[in-house]
């Protein structure tokens with residue numbers, strides 16, 4: 001999907017700015033439309049350059065100034081450009097007809113309004129899709145939110161239910177994060193969260209997904225991975241994080257560790273059960289000293305460490 005590809009190439013901030021520009025540009029184009037209508041309704045002077053110059057209007061200036069290749073080559077974007085150009089051509093034709101005949105023929109006016117509506121609808125749909133998609137990502141870490149992760153995991157669970165492989169969940173939680181906030185302040189705590197999130201994203205395999213589940217808690221999905229393999233991957237993440245310095249103000253660095261609980265999805269069992277098992281295993285990792293990985297097992301349920 002275009003928006004997901006754009007997020008990958010442009011990044012979250014740039015794409016949010018893009019959605020805002022699109023919304024503003026629709027408003028500007030409606031003003032242009034009013035000025036065209038005023039020629040017929042209020043007998044305002046005919047302004048051919050206004051109608052003809054599809055590259056010079058505010059939308060055209062933005063559209064032909066876009067430099068991001070991923071956006072320029074997208075079929076949705078190309079379609080919007082064609083509609084916009086067509087709209088200006090039809091406006092020019094209407095003005096000519098009005099000047100020569102004192103009236104605009106109904107079919108031509110009908111075509112003009114249809115194209116105007118399609119143009120506005122397409123631009124708004126793109127802006128809405130961007131807005132909707134970006135809201136599914138956490139604004140601090142840019143990781144998928146808990147609700148988007150729910151959708152990802154339900155899909156994995158239905159695959160597991162069809163007996164098409166395994167999927168493990170890993171719940172990770174930064175250790176003593178309150179101390180980081182207390183010592184360095186909340187904004188620096190935010191910086192640590194961002195750094196930990198990027199570390200997880202970079203360290204994961206391509207088909208694994210990490211989400212921000214809550215404050216300093218991260219939930220991972222590891223498809224095609226049984227409990228033992230997921231514990232090994234979590235262990236690798238744990239070791240890597242422990243060894244990763246996080247840059248703070250004035251050249252200072254901070255190190256954090258995290259604890260991990262791992263559980264495997266089971267066919268026929270609801271998702272909440274796998275999540276609460278990962279949570280129980282995480283609790284055990286915290287109770288048994290932190291900075292460690294625990295896999296869920298029956299003893300876990302019995303309260304053993």
Ligand SMILES: Nc1nc2c(ncn2[C@@H]2O[C@H](COP(=O)(O)OP(=O)(O)OP(=O)(O)O)[C@@H](O)[C@H]2O)c(=O)[nH]1
Nearest residue numbers: 173174175176177178179181186187189190215216
């Ligand atoms: N800076 C920052 N802090 C956050 C955010 N969300 C949650 N926190 C903080 O995370 C801390 C979590 O504290 P606790 O639940 O006591 O856990 P902890 O200190 O990590 O201790 P353990 O999990 O037991 O190792 C609290 O201080 C929250 O304010 C956030 O978005 N930014």
